Amino acid sequence: MDGTRFDDLTRALARGSTRRRVLGAVAGGLVAALGGRKAALADHKADHCAKEGQRAHPDQNHPKSCCPGLFPDADGRCVAGCPNAFLTGGPGMQGVFVDDDLEVLVNGATVFVDDNELASFHPPIPLGAVANGDTVRVVASNSTTPIWCFNGEEILGPLYLFCPTTGETQTLDADGVPLQPAGGCGHVFYDEGFTVAL
Ligand SMILES: [Ca+2]
Ligand SMILES: [Ca+2]
Structure with a gap:
């Protein structure tokens, strides 16, 4: 070498x-x-779960699904509110009393109608998924049956929102409409809108 x-x-x-x-x-x-x-x-x-307003992965077990306390709305974006809200007559799952009839709307769309012309006690009324900021409107009316137009009463019990998933309750109207004389055929004696804040 x-x-x-x-x-x-x-x-x-x-x-x-x-x-x-x-x-x-x-x-x-x-x-x-x-x-x-x-x-x-x-x-x-x-x-880095999906925050409010962000689009969520559809699989709830996916890391990019909605953060705790949020759920996906119809567009798949995470919102705060309740995935299964009920209109109730008290905190928790209590029924709603009305004399006589009731219509419930969420964001302008009717989700519940009672038009049997008689006083009714309803089990908690399912509203489906509601996001905070949505509007729940409750309309109560007297019977259109002639005999009851000016006889009997008008009553609407207290109104609450309840979310079984989170356990949250929102007081909408703790008083409702106490007993008052019937005000005519189909008299609308209550028509109020509420902003969801569950
Ligand atoms: Ca009724
Ligand atoms: Ca009545």
Whole structure:
């Protein structure tokens, strides 16, 4: 082996050694980077559920589903409110009394009608999913049956919203309409809109 070849070999070994070190360092760095990324991803899953107004993943178990306390609306965006609200006659699942008839609307769409012309006691009335800021309107009227137009009474019990999923109650009208004389055929004696804040 002459001097030139020895130098070449030394250089080659040195290059190889350097390359190995560099490769080793790169690999080590990659592992560290991947580990860091994995940890970051775990944080992402825990902290980055879909916030209010953001579009949620349809699978409720997916990390990008709505954050706790939110649920997806019809457009798939996360909203605060209640996925299964009821109009009730008291805190919790209490019935609603009306003399005589009742219509309930959510954002202008009728979701419940009682038009049997008689006084009625209703079990909690399902409203479906409601978001905070939605409007619930309650319309109560007297019977249109001639004998009851000016005989008997008009009454509407207290009104509440209840969300079984969250346990939240919203007081809409703690008084309703206490007993008053019948005011005519189909007399609308109550027509109020409420903003959902569950
Ligand atoms: Ca009725
Ligand atoms: Ca009546």
